[in-house]
Structure formats: C-alpha cells, structure tokens
Amino acid sequence: MLAAMPDSAPSPLSVGGASPRDGGAAGTTPRVGGDACPGTLRLHRADDGALARVRIPGGVLSADQAEALLTAAARFGDGELHLTSRGNVQLRGLGTECGGELAGLLTAAGLLPSAAHERARNIVASPLAGLDGSLSLGPWLTELDRLMCGSPAAAALSGRFLFALDDGRGDVDALGADVTLIAEGPAGAALLRIGAADEVFRVPAAEAPRAALRAAEEFLRAARDSGAWRVKDLPDDVRARLIGTIGAASGPSVPRPRPRTATPPAPGLVGTAAITADVPLGRLTPTQWQLLTDTARRYGGELRLTPWRGIVIPRPVPRPEAADALRTLSEAGLITAPDSPWTGVGACIGHPGCAKSLSDVRAEAGAAVGVPGRLPVYWSGCERRCGHPHGEWIDVVVTPDGHRISHVRGERRDPPTTVGNDSARLAAAVAEARA
Incomplete structure (x- = not known):
C-alpha cells in the first residue's frame, strides 16, 4: 500500500491540449514548451x-481508493474507468468545471499526495511480485514514491518519463522504462x-x-540543453555521458540486455496466492469495477493494475472459493482464462x-476477435498509436487507404500489408498475422 505524503494543496484543475498517450507513440518526442501530458x-x-x-x-490500489475512483467517474465523468499501458486509470467524459472537487476527492483518498509531482509519479512494477515466490517490491515502491514526492527537482520530470521495478522475472524490464530497478x-x-x-549497475x-x-x-541535468523528454530522446553522446556519470556513482556494471518481450500474468489463478483478470480493451463499466473492488475487499483489500490492462487481486481464499470468484468475474465480461479470444487484443x-x-x-477489434493468436495485436486509429505495447506484437493502424498491418519486433518492423475496409478480409489478415 502506498501512503499519502503531505505536500502543498492541489491547484485548481486546468484543461490543456495535452496528448492522451500513456506509454508514448513510436519514435522520439523532443521537448517543446511545457509538459502537456x-x-x-x-x-x-x-x-x-x-x-x-x-x-x-506500481498499479497498487486499496479497495477504498478503488471506491473513490468509481465515485469520481460517476460524479464527474461518464462512469467508466479505463486502464492504461502503465497501470494508470483514466476518467473520461469529464466536465471542465469539476476541477477542485475532483482534486479534493483524490487527495482525500491518498491518490494525489503531491500536486507538484502528480504527473511525474509514473512507476510500473511486476504485478505478481511477492505472490509466487518472488521478492516483494512494496518497500522499493513506497520509498521511491516518497523520495520522488520529496524531491523538488523530480517535479520537472515529464509525464512520459517512466520508472520500472522488476522482481527479476523481466516482465516490466521489457517495457522500455527510462530507469529500471531489477531485484537480484x-x-x-x-x-x-x-x-x-x-x-x-549493481x-x-x-x-x-x-x-x-x-x-x-541526473537525466534532468543532461536533458537541460537537449530538449529531451525521455532517455531515448537524448543525443547518443549525451546519453553515453549520462550512463557513464550514473555508473561512476553506482556499483560495477554487469552485462544484461533488456528482454525483448514482456510476459504479462496469465489470467486465472496464481496458485492460491492471487486471482488475475484481464479487461477487454482496458474499459471497465461501473458494475465491473465495483465487482473487482468487492472481490478485493473480500480477499485482502488490495488490487494491482497491470501494464497490460489487467488486474491482480492478491491473497484470495482457498482454491474452490477463488474459482467461484473467477467464474463471477468471467460472467461479468472479464478475461479469466488464457484461451479467451480477447487475450492479447x-x-x-x-x-x-x-x-x-x-x-x-x-x-x-471486437468484430475481428476470434481464435486467440500467438502474438498480441494492437489497433490504432491513427499514426500516433497511443498506448501501444512493447516487444513483439502485431500493429494495426488505420490509414486513409485502409488498415496497415505489420509485425513489430522491438525496434524492427516487417514490411506492412494494407487491407481495405472489408471486415471479413481484415479479420482474416489479423488472425493470420497473429498466428
């Protein structure tokens, strides 16, 4: 659980022309003006x-905090809650006049501990950490958030800058974070x-x-003259100097290439330690969110939102009752088994x-859902590809000429195929690409 840290009172909400990305589109994003995330x-x-x-x-929510988010969505927005590729929550359909009330509700729930740092608190963590024999990341998560909210310099981090805490399995290490800690x-x-x-560096x-x-x-100091939002945006020579400076202040270096593909938790039961469920397209109705919150409250009071638009509920009761809970979640429209046609979509x-x-x-995407594929697929309505995954995946992008389908492997992209606006042909082409 993350405790709220005292800070200055939140300022009134403002509305700007910010990008809705949470994870970023392909390519680099040089800094232009203020952070609009x-x-x-x-x-x-x-x-x-x-x-x-x-x-x-870290995606970590108490059941009470989950209730507060549901209240905010119902009171100020369209009632739905959307999970992002960084384990965050988006509320949509908000009125511009909700400002101070929304900030006050989230502050009271411990979800807005620092007005100055609220967009900089981008931390993903291995969602099964401490549940299946791996190291718990709770102390790291709590301490990093506390230190960040206490650092005046960290308030200048872009809303795109990302920290990752990996328990050693390599799942979030593969997500392309700017600073990653890996348990050894x-x-x-x-x-x-x-x-x-x-x-x-050890x-x-x-x-x-x-x-x-x-x-x-140190990145902020290096980026001062380059206009970079993230480490990958730095010029090669500046990035090399940054890594050298950090290495000089850290321990010895160890060769360890970043994993190419992230492996999210499979939906279902994690032994007797957790229930996991994925959310079709990351979109939760009020009824689904309430069901997840009630389940978490019954089984220990915590939810963990994953960077793959899923939810882990730690510490369930013995298997027969946990299986009943999974069945209830499935009946509510959530993904509770790896063979669901929605898995990876x-x-x-x-x-x-x-x-x-x-x-x-x-x-x-819903019309094209069929037999589960080997590779995940992500549908984008334009070239920005907001919220796209990392690693190996099938990229479907709408263009004026039709849907462009390509196989992405990290930084490599195979020659694309363009399919016209025919739903049957499109579904067949996507299924073939995912196979």
Missing part, C-alpha cells in the same frame, strides 16, 4: 469530454538500468530507490472519443 490537475480535451489520468504507482535474488543487491542500455538493494531517483535527477480509444482517429477501432 494529462493528469488530474491538467485535463486533456477529447471529443467525448475532458480526460483525467490518475497515476497509480536474495543477495541484497539490485540492478539499475538506464534506458535501453545493455549493461546494468547497487545495494537498500539504496536502490535512492539510486533510481538520483538517476532521474488492445486498441486506442478511437472514434468517436478521439478526433484524430480515422475509425472506431474498438468496434473493429
């Missing part, structure tokens, strides 16, 4: 109303990765959160929620 104190104007993004470090067995050591570097586990924050602050908000989208990609 949406948050809860700065909303994004969308065609379906204003959008707020609530940062949930029971020996009391941690590995620190900067950007996509193939080498990591630091004492007790000092790992402070080392991660120092790395982020994602999409941006599309039309009509986004003015830039060329089609209703969520409806198209």
Whole structure:
C-alpha cells in the first residue's frame, strides 16, 4: 500500500491540449514548451469530454481508493474507468468545471499526495511480485514514491518519463522504462538500468530507490540543453555521458540486455496466492469495477493494475472459493482464462472519443476477435498509436487507404500489408498475422 505524503494543496484543475498517450507513440518526442501530458490537475480535451489520468504507482490500489475512483467517474465523468499501458486509470467524459472537487476527492483518498509531482509519479512494477515466490517490491515502491514526492527537482520530470521495478522475472524490464530497478535474488543487491542500455549497475538493494531517483535527477541535468523528454530522446553522446556519470556513482556494471518481450500474468489463478483478470480493451463499466473492488475487499483489500490492462487481486481464499470468484468475474465480461479470444487484443480509444482517429477501432477489434493468436495485436486509429505495447506484437493502424498491418519486433518492423475496409478480409489478415 502506498501512503499519502503531505505536500502543498492541489491547484485548481486546468484543461490543456495535452496528448492522451500513456506509454508514448513510436519514435522520439523532443521537448517543446511545457509538459502537456494529462493528469488530474491538467485535463486533456477529447471529443467525448475532458480526460483525467490518475497515476497509480506500481498499479497498487486499496479497495477504498478503488471506491473513490468509481465515485469520481460517476460524479464527474461518464462512469467508466479505463486502464492504461502503465497501470494508470483514466476518467473520461469529464466536465471542465469539476476541477477542485475532483482534486479534493483524490487527495482525500491518498491518490494525489503531491500536486507538484502528480504527473511525474509514473512507476510500473511486476504485478505478481511477492505472490509466487518472488521478492516483494512494496518497500522499493513506497520509498521511491516518497523520495520522488520529496524531491523538488523530480517535479520537472515529464509525464512520459517512466520508472520500472522488476522482481527479476523481466516482465516490466521489457517495457522500455527510462530507469529500471531489477531485484537480484536474495543477495541484497539490485540492478539499475538506464534506458535501453545493455549493461546494468549493481547497487545495494537498500539504496536502490535512492539510486533510481538520483538517476532521474541526473537525466534532468543532461536533458537541460537537449530538449529531451525521455532517455531515448537524448543525443547518443549525451546519453553515453549520462550512463557513464550514473555508473561512476553506482556499483560495477554487469552485462544484461533488456528482454525483448514482456510476459504479462496469465489470467486465472496464481496458485492460491492471487486471482488475475484481464479487461477487454482496458474499459471497465461501473458494475465491473465495483465487482473487482468487492472481490478485493473480500480477499485482502488490495488490487494491482497491470501494464497490460489487467488486474491482480492478491491473497484470495482457498482454491474452490477463488474459482467461484473467477467464474463471477468471467460472467461479468472479464478475461479469466488464457484461451479467451480477447487475450492479447488492445486498441486506442478511437472514434468517436478521439478526433484524430480515422475509425472506431474498438468496434473493429471486437468484430475481428476470434481464435486467440500467438502474438498480441494492437489497433490504432491513427499514426500516433497511443498506448501501444512493447516487444513483439502485431500493429494495426488505420490509414486513409485502409488498415496497415505489420509485425513489430522491438525496434524492427516487417514490411506492412494494407487491407481495405472489408471486415471479413481484415479479420482474416489479423488472425493470420497473429498466428
């Protein structure tokens, strides 16, 4: 659980022309003007109303905090809650006048501990950490968030800058974070990765959160003249100097290439330690969110939102009752088994929620759902590809000429195929690409 840290009172909400990305589109994003990433104190104007993004470090929510988010969605928005590719929550359909009330509700729930840092609190964590024999990341998560909210310099981090805490399995290490901490067995050591570097630095586990924050602050100094939002945006020579500077202040370097593909938790039961469920297209109705909250309250009071638009509920009761809970979640429309046709299917908000989208990609993704594929697929209504996955995946992008389908492997992209606006041909082409 993340405790709220005292800070200055939230300022009134403002609405700006912020990008709705949470995870970023392909390519680099140089800094132009102020940080326009949406948050809860700065909303994004969308065609379906204003959008707020609530940062949930590590994806960890108490049942009471989940209830507060549901209240906010019902009182100020369209009632639905959307999960992002960083384990955050977006509220849509908001009125621009909700400002102070929304901020007050989230502050009271411990979801807005620092007005100055609310868009900088981007931390993903291995969602099964501590549940299946792996190391618990709770102390790192709590300490890193506390240190970040106490650092005046960290308030200048872009809303796109990302920290990752990996329990050693490589799941969130593969997500392309700017600063990654990796647990290294029971020996009391941690590995620190900067950007996509193939080498990591060994630091004492007790000092790992402070080392991660120092790395982020060092990035800000390096980025001052380059206009970079993220480590990958830095010029090659500046990035090399940054890594060298951080290495000089850390322990010895160790070769460890970043994993190419992330492996999310499979929906279902994790032994007797957790229930996991994925959310079709990351979109939760009030009824579904309430059911998940009630289930979490019954089984320990915590939910963990995953970067793959899923939810882990730790500490369920014995297997027969947990199986009943899974069945109830399945009947509510959630993904509770790996063989679900929805497994691995994602999409941006599309039309009509986004003015830039060329089609209703969520409806198209639903129409194309069939036999589960080997590879995940992500549907984007325009070239920005908001919220796209990392690693290996099938990229479907709507263009004026039809749907462009390509196989992405990290930084590599196979020659694409373009399919016209024929739903049957499109579904067949996507299924073939995923096989």
